[in-house]
Amino acid sequence: MKMRSLQKILAILAVLTLTIGMVGVASAEDKVPLKIMVWGQTATMENGVKTILENNPDLAAKIEVEVVAGGQGDPEVAEKYRLALASGVPCADIIQLNYTQLSEFAMADAVLELDDVLGNVWDDMVDAAKVLCTFDGKIMAVPGAINTKLYYYRADIFDECGVDPTTWETVDDMIAASQKIQEKYPNCYIYNMSKASGAQDYGLYMLFMSFNARFTDDEGNYVLDSDPGVRKAFETLKKFYDSGICYDATDFSSGWEYGLAHGELIGQLTSNWFRYFVGVYAPDDSGKWTACEWPTEIKQGSEAGGSIYVIPTFSEHPEEAKEFLRLFRGDSKMAEEQFWSNNAVPTLKSAFDKITERAEHSYLIGNHDKSYWQIEYDCFNNGYYSIFPYTPKAAAEMSIVNSYSTKFFSGEKDLDTMLSELNMDLTMQIGNPFE
Amino acid sequence: MRLYKRQWYIPYLFIAPFVLSFLIFFVVPTVYSFALSFAKYPGYGVVKWIGTKNYYNILHYSRFWDALGRTMFYWIAKFIPVTVISFMIAVCLKSSLLGRISKVYKPILFMPQVCAVTASALIFGLIFANQGGVINSLTGTTFAWTESATWSKWVVLLMMGWRGVGWFMVVYLSGLTSINPEIYEAARIDGANAAQSLFHITVPLMKQTFLFAFIMDAISSLRMYTEAAVLTGNAGGNASAVAEGLLNLLMTNLNSGNFGMACAYGWIIFVIVCVVSMAIFVSMKEKEDA
Numbered sequence: 001m002k003m004r005s006l007q008k009i010l011a012i013l014a015v016l017t018l019t020i021g022m023v024g025v026a027s028a029e030d031k032v033p034l035k036i037m038v039w040g041q042t043a044t045m046e047n048g049v050k051t052i053l054e055n056n057p058d059l060a061a062k063i064e065v066e067v068v069a070g071g072q073g074d075p076e077v078a079e080k081y082r083l084a085l086a087s088g089v090p091c092a093d094i095i096q097l098n099y100t101q102l103s104e105f106a107m108a109d110a111v112l113e114l115d116d117v118l119g120n121v122w123d124d125m126v127d128a129a130k131v132l133c134t135f136d137g138k139i140m141a142v143p144g145a146i147n148t149k150l151y152y153y154r155a156d157i158f159d160e161c162g163v164d165p166t167t168w169e170t171v172d173d174m175i176a177a178s179q180k181i182q183e184k185y186p187n188c189y190i191y192n193m194s195k196a197s198g199a200q201d202y203g204l205y206m207l208f209m210s211f212n213a214r215f216t217d218d219e220g221n222y223v224l225d226s227d228p229g230v231r232k233a234f235e236t237l238k239k240f241y242d243s244g245i246c247y248d249a250t251d252f253s254s255g256w257e258y259g260l261a262h263g264e265l266i267g268q269l270t271s272n273w274f275r276y277f278v279g280v281y282a283p284d285d286s287g288k289w290t291a292c293e294w295p296t297e298i299k300q301g302s303e304a305g306g307s308i309y310v311i312p313t314f315s316e317h318p319e320e321a322k323e324f325l326r327l328f329r330g331d332s333k334m335a336e337e338q339f340w341s342n343n344a345v346p347t348l349k350s351a352f353d354k355i356t357e358r359a360e361h362s363y364l365i366g367n368h369d370k371s372y373w374q375i376e377y378d379c380f381n382n383g384y385y386s387i388f389p390y391t392p393k394a395a396a397e398m399s400i401v402n403s404y405s406t407k408f409f410s411g412e413k414d415l416d417t418m419l420s421e422l423n424m425d426l427t428m429q430i431g432n433p434f435e
Numbered sequence: 436m437r438l439y440k441r442q443w444y445i446p447y448l449f450i451a452p453f454v455l456s457f458l459i460f461f462v463v464p465t466v467y468s469f470a471l472s473f474a475k476y477p478g479y480g481v482v483k484w485i486g487t488k489n490y491y492n493i494l495h496y497s498r499f500w501d502a503l504g505r506t507m508f509y510w511i512a513k514f515i516p517v518t519v520i521s522f523m524i525a526v527c528l529k530s531s532l533l534g535r536i537s538k539v540y541k542p543i544l545f546m547p548q549v550c551a552v553t554a555s556a557l558i559f560g561l562i563f564a565n566q567g568g569v570i571n572s573l574t575g576t577t578f579a580w581t582e583s584a585t586w587s588k589w590v591v592l593l594m595m596g597w598r599g600v601g602w603f604m605v606v607y608l609s610g611l612t613s614i615n616p617e618i619y620e621a622a623r624i625d626g627a628n629a630a631q632s633l634f635h636i637t638v639p640l641m642k643q644t645f646l647f648a649f650i651m652d653a654i655s656s657l658r659m660y661t662e663a664a665v666l667t668g669n670a671g672g673n674a675s676a677v678a679e680g681l682l683n684l685l686m687t688n689l690n691s692g693n694f695g696m697a698c699a700y701g702w703i704i705f706v707i708v709c710v711v712s713m714a715i716f717v718s719m720k721e722k723e724d725a
Contacts, residue, residue, distance in 0.1 A: 078690075086479040196565075248566065253582075255565045392477075395690055396692075399687045406675075406676055425498075430693075
């Protein structure tokens with residue numbers, strides 16, 4: 001009897017387990033799992049997903065979105081992308097990349113074209129977003145964050161000293177303004193560059209873009225030793241370096257953080273992502289910092305373009321991924337919603353027009369009757385936005401360029417020798433970056 | 436006997452898990468990486484064979500030789516002071532002078548080894564920051580400790596040494612424990628003082644421990660990566676060119692999708708580690724034989 005009861009219980013349990021399992025499978029099958037890989041924190045993307053799904057119940061009923069971090073920075077995400085391509089095991093349906101990496105994956109035919117995602121809103125998109133989405137004349141990505149050049153500065157100190165950076169035409173104007181400020185505030189600096197290593201990374205590349213520099217010719221041969229843009233960029237940075245107006249600290253170093261926190265670094269030629277950090281490092285200076293365009297002589301270009309989202313060819317749910325991205329960046333109402341919930345600056349003109357009048361930044365102030373957001377937005381459409389022609393070996397190139405930049409700024413090598421040796425090393429270590 | 440013959444495969448079954456995992460996770464990747472070191476490969480797509488070009492390019496790259504010199508510097512300049520300090524600490528902890536206090540000091544001295552390298556590097560970054568750093572604030576200077584070609588390698592070295600003392604101390608403590616106390620007792624009866632015991636008994640009997648520590652230190656120093664990358668790293672995560680070691684160059688290539696070149700760097704580092712370890716082993720052996 002006891003044995004029979006036990007058998008019954010076991011049979012019931014088995015049936016229940018099977019039923020629950022099948023229900024579970026059925027409900028999971030109802031929704032398409034969509035995986036989005038980003039770098040750094042997942043919170044921002046998760047907020048974006050939440051906004052999209054809350055406002056689009058039809059899509060919410062159809063897809064189940066999982067946001068995963070591919071690593072701390074974009075190189076780790078690219079590494080996972082490569083690994084997925086090599087192994088044939090998909091890692092995500094939507095991947096966040098830096099524009100610098102797009103050429104590598106686009107040239108390897110590893111990303112889907114996205115004409116049908118952004119085609120309908122193409123005319124409504126800001127100029128910078130159009131540049132950021134395009135590779136080789138095709139729409140290959142959806143814009144994430146557009147990185148434009150902006151000069152951030154302490155409005156209170158600049159106003160007190162009678163300096164208006166919106167009027168700067170040349171680098172010399174900037175140097176003269178610095179001297180004027182230092183007469184009153186001798187410990188304050190309006191730009192930063194390390195004395196030991198000089199300009200590095202994006203600080204260097206932003207200047208390359210100012211002068212339309214190129215690393216390679218059309219055949220893929222390195223031409224840094226003969227490109228006038230590269231030379232002019234180094235000369236201009238050296239002018240800054242030698243002028244004495246620079247605060248001796250590299251971006252994101254402990255010294256840089258100290259300078260911002262203690263009001264010694266009061267200006268920075270940088271990109272609009274600086275707004276994420278200035279309030280963190282100088283929390284007591286809320287309402288004192290503002291921004292404007294770079295001096296006319298060097299305002300051309302951007303900071304590495306910005307971040308983008310691509311759909312890899314190995315995506316298991318490309319149609320759902322496209323539908324999500326269409327709402328994520330190609331829908332005016334959603335763009336507006338995401339701005340209010342996530343501070344995501346819209347890439348659609350129609351969305352931005354609705355928010356500019358009402359929106360104020362919580363930390364940064366505007367100037368010349370423009371709100372901070374309007375200043376940033378204007379840079380998306382000022383006709384100066386362009387992206388450095390990154391090769392598929394951009395990361396390797398940057399590492400080699402950085403090492404030679406240090407040698408140049410430290411005085412170890414003159415400009416001609418440095419450029420010649422740099423070109424030789426790039427040719428030897430990388431060869432043709434497009435092969 | 437017949438049973439043994441029929442069950443000849445049993446021992447092989449027992450070692451099969453290890454052999455299989457060794458083959459899959461060590462031998463195959465090793466052979467694969469060696470093959471890739473003769474190719475241009477972005478990590479996916481077509482493998483383009485280029486012969487010994489990766490090796491040729493590395494050996495003709497000035498930055499490689501700079502990094503090699505710096506790696507050797509990190510190893511040699513660290514070993515002697517760290518050995519002396521940690522050996523002296525180990526002797527003090529082993530002696531009866533400190534008594535029970537030694538139980539408190541041991542974990543404290545070993546603590547830097549337990550701390551994550553990244554966390555330690557961030558703290559060192561704050562201490563040696565050029566603006567507002569502890570050292571510069573105390574001395575009233577503005578040295579770019581972690582950025583200048585002159586100073587950054589010393590800061591990396593200091594951090595490696597600070598982390599290494601605890602590990603060496605434990606190794607030397609275990610070596611000291613293995614020495615028979617009766618030898619010291621006999622020496623004391625014969626009139627030997629503490630210094631004589633140290634130099635004529637402890638040091639000679641610790642030779643094997645020193646050899647082990649020296650080889651282990653050589654291997655870890657030649658593969659140093661995180662200290663330079665975090666302490667002097669730029670926004671892209673690569674170590675500064677004025678402080679990087681060989682492994683930093685390997686990682687730079689790996690992050691850039693130059694898998695062929697990265698594999699070649701890996702094999703060069705492997706050969707250097709083998710040569711250095713063998714040289715140490717042979718020289719110590721010769722001294723012992725003499």
